Amino acid sequence: MTYYQTFTTLPCSKLDLVREFFRDHGTALAKAAEKLGGPAASARVFLLCEALRHARRLTRAQRSQLVDFHRLLTLEHVGDPNRIESGLFALIDPSSAFVDTCCLLSERLDALLKRSLLVPCG
Numbered sequence: 001m002t003y004y005q006t007f008t009t010l011p012c013s014k015l016d017l018v019r020e021f022f023r024d025h026g027t028a029l030a031k032a033a034e035k036l037g038g039p040a041a042s043a044r045v046f047l048l049c050e051a052l053r054h055a056r057r058l059t060r061a062q063r064s065q066l067v068d069f070h071r072l073l074t075l076e077h078v079g080d081p082n083r084i085e086s087g088l089f090a091l092i093d094p095s096s097a098f099v100d101t102c103c104l105l106s107e108r109l110d111a112l113l114k115r116s117l118l119v120p121c122g
Helices: 013-037 039-054 060-073 084-090 097-117
Strands: none
Touching (some): 013 039, 013 060, 013 084, 013 097, 039 060, 060 097
C-alpha cells in the first residue's frame, strides 16, 4: 500500500503584495536596474518576476533580492569605484525624469519592504 502525504500551502499575502508590485512596477524597475546596475541587474529583475509567478511563498532569497533592488535604487554602492554602479551613475543626467522615476520606485519598494516582507510567511 502506498501512502501519499498532502501538503497544503496557506496563501501568502506577502507574496501577493510582491506580485502586485511587480505587476505594477516591474518594467520600470527593470529599466531602472539596467541604467543603475547594468544588464545583469535588469536580468535579475526579470528572473525574480518569473520566479514569483511560480512561487507558493516568498523565499528568503527572494526577499534578499528585493532588498538588493532597493539598495540599487537608493544608490548605496555608487561611491565604490570598484562597482559597476559607480560608472553607470556618472552617466545619468540629474535633471532627467529617470531620477524622479528612481525616487518613486525606491519609495514604493521601501513601503513594500516595510509591510513585513522581511518576515517569512506561514
